[in-house]
Amino acid sequence: MVGLAADWLTSAANTNMFTYEIAPVFVLLEYVTLRKMREMVGWPGGCGDGIFSPGGAISNMYAMLIARFKMFPEVKEKGMAAIPRLVAFTSEHSHFSVKKGAAALGIGTDSVILIRCDERGKMIPSDLERRIVEAKQKGFVPFLVSATAGTTVYGAFDPLIAIADICKKYKVWMHVDGAWGGGLLMSRKHKWKLNGIERANSVTWNPHKMMGVPLQCSALLVREEGLMQSCNQMHASYLFQQDKHYDLSYDTGDKALQCGRHVDVFKLWLMWRAKGTTGFEAQIDKCLELAEYLYNKIKNREGYEMVFDGKPQHTNVCFWYIPPSLRGMEDSEERTSRLMKVAPVIKARMMEYGTTMVSYQPLGDKVNFFRMVISNPAATHQDIDFLIDEIERLGQDL
Ligand SMILES: Cc1ncc(COP(=O)(O)O)c(C=O)c1O
Secondary structure: OOHHHHHHHHHHOOOOOEEEEOOOHHHHHHHHHHOOOHHHHHOHOOOOOOEEEHHHHHHHHHHHHHHHHHOOOOOHHHHHHHOOOHHHHHHHOOOHHHHHHHOOOOOOOOEEEEEEOOOOEEEHHHHHHHHHHHHHHHHEEEEEEEEEEEOOOOOOOOHHHHHHHHHHOOOOEEEEEOOOOHHHOOOOOOOHOOOOOOOOOEEOOOOOOOOOOOOOEEEEOOOOOOOHHHHHOOOEEEEEEEEOOOOOHHHHHHHHHOOOOOOOOHHHHHHHHHHHHHHHHHHHHHHHHHHHHHHHHHOOOOOEEOOOOOOOOOOOEEEEOOHHHHHHOOOOHHHHHHHHHHHHHHHHHHHHOOOOOOOOEEEOOOOEEEEOOOOOOOHHHHHHHHHHHHHHHHHHOO
């Protein structure tokens, strides 16, 4: 309700984030909120820079843009032809936006090297190091490692400390895509999963995911102050006049890629004021507890197979429902091809009945499995019970 009220007020004000004179209060709120988020990441005194961008995909692209500029500032004027062949590294389970950013920035998707993951979906640091060395031997320049804190499908947290050591050794920019997992920084119980994030050069954190802030609300946080400004500024003289009567550092618009920029901060700021960090913490802990409840309920239940062993680290619970006709059947091509069709049919039936909905996907060599993700703090244990009943009701004849 608080987020919704703030969203309404934001629309009523209908202003623009490019200059202080046009959005003085919102610019100041962005300043304090980003500082607070950087503090929670663990950067001393909340120092650094950042911006609210139109989503995690764009925040990740900003990180790539700034990392490239840090290494080769001349790229801004001269373009890619003036610099050596760059390569970025991210895990095979990372979000597709890393590749999309590379395509948009002219780096190319072939220059994004996918690092192997372990069975829990975490990046394997030794494979990262091996691929960095290999790329250097080929004459490429490694400029960015994008680690993920909370992968989209498994909800896995990459080992950030080991990755930070490698980035330091090879002098590569370390980005942490915490679009999904960043919210866990609010929780005393779960924030250890992001240990090492304080060593990142940049972090993506989407309050519009786990923290329930109305869309859109995504922050890109950067450790080094001033870099975003030099990377993106164009000094448009009709907006950023240098002879204004106030402190020009509050005209933050020129560090964005956009000209006009939506006010995304107010929803988050007002929700944070209303419920406090402990309120967000309770909300997040509850969602994780519900995910654990689901996991405990199905892990040994007849007709279910977990996609990976052990308790999920985030709220992603990945599983197959095995209908009675497939139970006890040996692992064979026929079983695999029939199992592949189970989740899509159950989901389609859920949509037809209009009772509930749960996402599915294949991943690597794993055929379609359900991925239940809980981010709505209004969800209850009864909702989870209902989901299981519904899967069984709709899938028993398959
Ligand atoms: C890990 C991760 N990064 C980035 C994104 C993209 O975020 P957005 O949808 O806000 O662009 C997602 C979206 O699911 C994600 O899971």
